[in-house]
Amino acid sequence: MGIFSRLGWFFKRRWRQYSFGVLALLLVAACNVVPPRIVGNVVDAVSKRNMSMQFLFVNLGLLLVVAILGYILRFVWQKMIFGSSYVLERDLRNRLFHHFMKMDTTFYKKWRTGDLMAHATNDIDAVREVAGPGVLTLADSLITGLSMIFAMGIFVDWKLTLYAILPLILLAVMANVLGNKIHDAFMDSQAAFSSINNKTQESIVGIKVVKALGQESEDEADFDKYVDKNINANKKTYRLNAMFDPLTSIIMGLSYVITIILGGLAVIHSRITIGQLVSFITYMAELTWPMFAIGSLFNILERGSASYDRIIELLSEKSSLVIPKHEVKDQPRGTLDFEMKKFHYPDGNVSALKDVSFNLGEGQTLGIVGPTGGGKSTIISLLMRDFDHYNGQITVGEHDIRDFKLDDYLDNIGYVPQTNFLFSTNIRDNIRFANIDADQSQVEAAAYVADLDTDIKGMPEGYDTQVGELGVSLSGGQKQRLSIARAVLSNPELLILDDSLSAVDSKTERNIENRIAQNRTSGTTIIAASRLSSVEHADQILVVEDGTISEKGTHKQLLDNRGWYYDTFNLQERNAEIEGRLNTRG
Numbered sequence: 336m337g338i339f340s341r342l343g344w345f346f347k348r349r350w351r352q353y354s355f356g357v358l359a360l361l362l363v364a365a366c367n368v369v370p371p372r373i374v375g376n377v378v379d380a381v382s383k384r385n386m387s388m389q390f391l392f393v394n395l396g397l398l399l400v401v402a403i404l405g406y407i408l409r410f411v412w413q414k415m416i417f418g419s420s421y422v423l424e425r426d427l428r429n430r431l432f433h434h435f436m437k438m439d440t441t442f443y444k445k446w447r448t449g450d451l452m453a454h455a456t457n458d459i460d461a462v463r464e465v466a467g468p469g470v471l472t473l474a475d476s477l478i479t480g481l482s483m484i485f486a487m488g489i490f491v492d493w494k495l496t497l498y499a500i501l502p503l504i505l506l507a508v509m510a511n512v513l514g515n516k517i518h519d520a521f522m523d524s525q526a527a528f529s530s531i532n533n534k535t536q537e538s539i540v541g542i543k544v545v546k547a548l549g550q551e552s553e554d555e556a557d558f559d560k561y562v563d564k565n566i567n568a569n570k571k572t573y574r575l576n577a578m579f580d581p582l583t584s585i586i587m588g589l590s591y592v593i594t595i596i597l598g599g600l601a602v603i604h605s606r607i608t609i610g611q612l613v614s615f616i617t618y619m620a621e622l623t624w625p626m627f628a629i630g631s632l633f634n635i636l637e638r639g640s641a642s643y644d645r646i647i648e649l650l651s652e653k654s655s656l657v658i659p660k661h662e663v664k665d666q667p668r669g670t671l672d673f674e675m676k677k678f679h680y681p682d683g684n685v686s687a688l689k690d691v692s693f694n695l696g697e698g699q700t701l702g703i704v705g706p707t708g709g710g711k712s713t714i715i716s717l718l719m720r721d722f723d724h725y726n727g728q729i730t731v732g733e734h735d736i737r738d739f740k741l742d743d744y745l746d747n748i749g750y751v752p753q754t755n756f757l758f759s760t761n762i763r764d765n766i767r768f769a770n771i772d773a774d775q776s777q778v779e780a781a782a783y784v785a786d787l788d789t790d791i792k793g794m795p796e797g798y799d800t801q802v803g804e805l806g807v808s809l810s811g812g813q814k815q816r817l818s819i820a821r822a823v824l825s826n827p828e829l830l831i832l833d834d835s836l837s838a839v840d841s842k843t844e845r846n847i848e849n850r851i852a853q854n855r856t857s858g859t860t861i862i863a864a865s866r867l868s869s870v871e872h873a874d875q876i877l878v879v880e881d882g883t884i885s886e887k888g889t890h891k892q893l894l895d896n897r898g899w900y901y902d903t904f905n906l907q908e909r910n911a912e913i914e915g916r917l918n919t920r921g
């Protein structure tokens with residue numbers, strides 16, 4: 336029952352609808368009291384042989400009026416109570432989605448996609464059930480139950496009523512004993528469902544790898560384990576739940592036995608009439624539904640309560656990103672100053688960056704290179720404000736980047752990540768994702784900069800070509816270039832390419848670099864790359880090794896330096912030469 340008070344904020348907001356709904360339920364219950372009373376009266380009239388046609392028609396008419404009224408009132412409560420429960424579902428869904436949108440990288444590392452999906456679907460459904468069928472079942476079973484008990488007492492006999500409902504105490508005891516166990520079982524069952532979701536999502540996304548490595552049967556066996564775990568958790572829940580219904584039948588049986596013995600004696604001793612006993616038994620039959628409803632109510636409430644706990648746990652997660660007390664309203668533009676004394680990832684204990692500093696004037700291009708795992712993407716992560724806690728400072732035009740509102744800051748960045756993400760829509764909408772009002776000429780100009788225009792023109796449906804889920808219908812290089820077009824479309828103040836030219840050939844790479852340079856008359860560009868030719872023309876190049884800058888300068892200065900850059904450049908040039916020769920021969 337605690338779930339009702341925890342959802343109090345919502346019931347308060349919708350108190351009018353719930354009050355109307357419960358009032359309609361009350362009136363339905365009042366309508367339900369009438370038919371047994373009429374049946375009792377008719378039975379008495381028949382047994383006393385004094386029933387007239389008029390008496391019969393009046394009673395039949397009354398039954399009809401009550402039936403119509405009941406229909407209207409049922410419509411009202413459904414609209415009020417179930418309608419409100421869908422409002423709760425919408426609110427929780429929106430809150431959760433908004434929360435997902437503002438959470439940081441650490442949150443997404445902790446929670447897996449399947450888990451989040453389960454919260455956003457299964458758990459929210461379970462909470463909606465509390466606000467809809469849960470409220471209905473509670474109100475209806477209470478109203479019907481109490482009105483039937485009052486009718487039995489008032490129209491027949493209070494003493495007989497008390498004896499008849501005595502076995503109900505057993506039900507309360509059982510509910511108390513099973514309550515916590517059912518809650519825990521539901522928690523386990525929802526967690527097992529989340530795991531299945533995770534597993535399914537991972538297997539489907541990684542299906543190519545699974546097949547390529549011939550792991551289908553192993554993956555299926557692994558999936559079966561998750562299903563078994565889920566089934567066992569569900570079995571436990573339903574075993575506990577199943578203890579309710581048989582007990583309810585026993586309690587009802589006991590009540591009937593008491594009624595027949597004591598009611599029969601009361602008729603024999605003329606304390607009540609036969610008609611009253613018939614009414615009493617009809618009222619008792621009406622009590623059956625509320626009794627069984629308590630079992631299903633328990634199910635709904637405990638499931639909803641476990642799900643609400645899970646949703647609240649998720650919503651209470653805080654983003655570690657700084658929310659500035661006084662937001663800087665200026666545009667984040669100007670010289671970029673990066674001074675990082677030390678940074679380590681929240682879950683790492685060694686520094687991913689140590690004493691990394693550089694200064695980049697407006698309009699300049701910075702290249703970041705270095706061996707794999709050196710720290711290139713980490714520098715970009717910090718610029719993208721994936722993490723705000725470090726020993727150092729990053730400023731853009733005099734302002735610490737943490738003093739900008741995150742959205743305002745990121746709006747000025749065009750970012751092409753290492754692993755590009757495409758939406759399952761057409762090429763045009765993928766390019767203008769960050770600027771959906773961009774017209775066709777802007778989209779085409781961006782595609783030209785990314786050297787993708789010729790590819791698109793060659794496709795039968797051109798810019799209307801659907802890219803499929805995650806861009807399955809495009810080649811790796813096309814996906815990369817589409818991501819670049821998306822980033823350059825809004826002519827961002829800071830353009831960041833994180834190893835995003837790795838899947839294109841050297842000629843295309845050169846085209847893109849030249850076009851970006853021509854296109855970007857203002858604004859700063861940062862290119863992180865494994866291939867040194869990508870940064871050759873940068874105004875400044877950093878070599879990042881083991882989280883620190885080992886070399887710094889222009890291409891020429893770094894070659895003169897004869898260090899890692901010199902060695903790697905020569906190696907890559909030789910490889911490119913060999914590749915070129917092989918291609919000409921082929």
Ligand SMILES: Nc1ncnc2c1ncn2[C@@H]1O[C@H](COP(=O)(O)OP(=O)(O)OP(=O)(O)O)[C@@H](O)[C@H]1O
Pocket residue numbers: 680682683687705706707708709710711712713714865
């Ligand atoms: N999210 C993370 N959590 C913890 N450690 C991380 C995380 N991302 C990267 N690291 C670690 O930080 C170090 C630097 O990684 P980073 O991705 O910046 O290297 P990189 O130079 O971009 O490498 P690559 O060229 O392979 O992409 C590595 O030791 C890596 O394991």
